[in-house]
Amino acid sequence: MRSVLYVPANSPSKILNAPVYGSDSIIFDLEDAVQPEKKNEARFLLQELLVLDQYDGVHCAVRISDVRSPFWREDLRMLTPLLEASRVRTLRVAKVESEHDLILIDRELGSIERNSALEEGSITLQALLETPLAIEEAYRISGACARTEALVFGSEDYCSATGIDRYGSPFALDYPRSRLVAAAAAYGREAYDTAYGAFRDIEGLEQESVRARALGFIGKSVIHPSQIDVVNTVFSVTEKEAEWARQVLGAGLVDERGTGVTQVEGMMIDTPVISRAQRILARAEKQKR
């Protein structure tokens, strides 16, 4: 997924229009975008709307409240019919700060899967890391449970706690980004970058996206449809990259003299380079769908 569009879960017009904008995934937000007294309304709305035909084939996820809030269990209970029917396959968990947060949710999801004959682990999790504590715990969070498919950076609370002005320098968030990407990669998870809040600043969004991609993220959260095209473009595998990957895989590890070392465009090809080429082609294939 290159672009992941956040949509407030209590707005019928935004929910119903979301699939037309071209994001790779949609996250219906039951957390920050919905006031506490409106959460139940939003849960019923998702139950009724996400079964409509217009979401067929759309990757739908829901952001649920964190495990320290009074809301997450009811979020899960009300989402169960959608999870059982595979209308929602992924939950993005807000404010994850320790491995125990995910273990708790993993158990609940396991129970839903067993009760509905879903394959174990078929409901996947994305962990949203939003605080300095979460960033420091990233490695343990990444390894907490097998159903975690991605770590996601959320920068607002992080910047607030650390005093970082994220718009002051393109490098300001390099440390938490790199730490999150490394922790994700350690367990084979994907990494998604934080949303860019200044949604009218498309140039700034592009710069930040380029930086995030260079640091290893494969996609980015977006909060406005106008951000989707830029993010999709920046995080797409280019034809040049795909061609390089095909050449690498074509060349293989062993050259014709049997020395075990070969090269493409002056670059030595070894096992990690082949792995990278395989990942690039896998992502290119996903983009076509």
Place this chain on the structure above:
Amino acid sequence: MKVTSGSTEKMDALVELDDDASSITIDIHSPVSSLYREAQLRCVQEVLEQEGVDALAVTIEDNHAIDAVLRARIRSALSELGTKGGSV
């Protein structure tokens, strides 16, 4: 006891339920009444029937909500009424 759900935003509906009623009454204000009044009434009645409701005053301010939105708003209002100890 009165409860509300939804809003008057575009594609939404503001549903008000009042359990101080001896039968079901449904009052719908909608810009598309001339075309869809019967369908909207049927939608509301179906939800009330499914939930086993036989006495309730329902008032709806519709702003081009589709049936699924109406259903969601009524169901969440009914849930709130139940939570607050209403007679439904």
